[in-house]
Amino acid sequence: MSTMIETETAADLLRSHSLRVTAPRVAVLRELSAIPHADVDTIARATRERLGSVSTQAIYDILAVLSGNGLVRKFEPAGHPARFELELGDNHHHLVCRTCGTMIDVECAPGKAPCLDAADDHGFAIDEAEVIYWGVCPTCAAAAVATP
Amino acid sequence: MSTMIETETAADLLRSHSLRVTAPRVAVLRELSAIPHADVDTIARATRERLGSVSTQAIYDILAVLSGNGLVRKFEPAGHPARFELELGDNHHHLVCRTCGTMIDVECAPGKAPCLDAADDHGFAIDEAEVIYWGVCPTCAAAAVATP
DNA sequence: CACCAGAACTTGAATCAGTCAAGAGAAGGG
DNA sequence: CCCTTCTCTTGACTGATTCAAGTTCTGGTG
Numbered sequence: 048m049s050t051m052i053e054t055e056t057a058a059d060l061l062r063s064h065s066l067r068v069t070a071p072r073v074a075v076l077r078e079l080s081a082i083p084h085a086d087v088d089t090i091a092r093a094t095r096e097r098l099g100s101v102s103t104q105a106i107y108d109i110l111a112v113l114s115g116n117g118l119v120r121k122f123e124p125a126g127h128p129a130r131f132e133l134e135l136g137d138n139h140h141h142l143v144c145r146t147c148g149t150m151i152d153v154e155c156a157p158g159k160a161p162c163l164d165a166a167d168d169h170g171f172a173i174d175e176a177e178v179i180y181w182g183v184c185p186t187c188a189a190a191a192v193a194t195p
Numbered sequence: 196m197s198t199m200i201e202t203e204t205a206a207d208l209l210r211s212h213s214l215r216v217t218a219p220r221v222a223v224l225r226e227l228s229a230i231p232h233a234d235v236d237t238i239a240r241a242t243r244e245r246l247g248s249v250s251t252q253a254i255y256d257i258l259a260v261l262s263g264n265g266l267v268r269k270f271e272p273a274g275h276p277a278r279f280e281l282e283l284g285d286n287h288h289h290l291v292c293r294t295c296g297t298m299i300d301v302e303c304a305p306g307k308a309p310c311l312d313a314a315d316d317h318g319f320a321i322d323e324a325e326v327i328y329w330g331v332c333p334t335c336a337a338a339a340v341a342t343p
Numbered sequence: 344c345a346c347c348a349g350a351a352c353t354t355g356a357a358t359c360a361g362t363c364a365a366g367a368g369a370a371g372g373g
Numbered sequence: 374c375c376c377t378t379c380t381c382t383t384g385a386c387t388g389a390t391t392c393a394a395g396t397t398c399t400g401g402t403g
Contacts, residue, residue: 067350067351067398067399067400068399068400069350069351069352069398069399071351071352072351086389087389087390088389100353101352101353102352102353102354103390104352104353104354104355104390104391104392105351105352105353107389107390107391108351108352109351109352112351121273122273123271123273123274125269125270125271125277125325126271128388128389128390129273129389129390142316142317142319142321144319145322151317151319153314153315153317154314154315155314167301167302168290168328168330169290169299169301169332170332170333171290171292171299171328171330171331171332171333172330172331172336173290173328173329173330174293174329174330174331175328175329175330176326176327176328176329177273177326177327177328177329178324178325178326179324179325180316180319180321180323180324180325181321181322181323181324181325182316182319182320182321182322182323183319183320183322184317184318184319185318185319188320215369215370215371215378215379215380216370216371217369217370217379217380217381219380219381220380235360235361236360249381249382250381250382250383251361252362252363252381252382252383252384253380253381253382255361255362256380256381257380257381260380276359276360276361277360277361
């Protein structure tokens with residue numbers, strides 16, 4: 048149950064990153080705090096409900112700026128439009144249901160080496176290890192048994 | 196330096212999975228054995244060079260059948276079209292350059308628990324852990340220093 | 344407090360990757 | 374050799390995202 052952050056909190060977040068404070072940006076940040084793994088369409092819808100009218104392009108621009116400044120994390124599971132979430136610095140991963148697309152946060156395996164280790168980095172400067180777990184959620188698994 | 200598999204080898208591969216042997220399928224399999232991390236366009240181009248003319252839709256269909264039957268692995272790094280490679284059963288991961296898009300195979304971290312462990316599976320039946328390492332390749336890193 | 348420059352937003356068209364659908368053609372079991 | 378079924382071709386179409394040009398607004402400055 049995420050709770051939506053306050054307008055002032057969102058504005059401060061923007062200021063602390065030297066970004067201009069605008070109504071659409073504040074609204075997008077607030078919605079992101081309330082909707083887990085939101086896609087562009089969902090964010091646009093929610094933002095419009097709050098502000099009356101915002102162009103889709105603006106949503107794309109805002110999300111690009113926010114993720115470019117490390118305020119927001121973007122991830123793109125195969126077969127789904129891009130998803131966004133507030134960057135909380137916890138480097139968690141994602142678990143996606145192959146059947147219904149439900150997405151859940153998963154802790155980075157605890158007590159193990161940080162996920163940034165590749166066995167051999169081939170000279171690359173690796174800055175991120177993206178992990179997506181694919182499977183079937185309990186609900187879909189139950190439905191599959193019921194309807195074979 | 197991958198070496199292209201023989202026509203007969205490709206045909207046998209198809210037969211062993213009860214799939215019909217057709218010229219386009221054999222050609223796609225052969226090209227996949229020669230081109231690492233090939234995308235649809237690259238495969239189509241190479242296949243046409245060999246066979247004269249094959250529809251793009253056929254390439255999509257063939258790749259769908261091949262990956263549906265476990266002959267081919269598909270992966271979709273954010274911001275790039277889907278990539279395909281022969282399934283060799285080694286469950287390796289991928290390292291992608293953020294600048295030029297170069298992709299390299301990376302061993303699954305050796306000696307560690309298999310990559311299928313999430314810290315908490317939330318009741319999901321997890322069947323795959325997809326890992327993509329993001330970074331900058333040596334060439335692009337050097338170029339970035341030269342042209343600041 | 345009004346002004347200005349540059350950043351942000353709107354509008355509308357365009358692109359790219361991939362999918363859908365209907366019909367013509369070929370693989371391979373009988 | 375023939376028939377059924379799967380495969381391939383053709384062409385239209387969709388969804389997600391990007392590009393480009395013009396208008397509006399934010400926030401620092403006089």
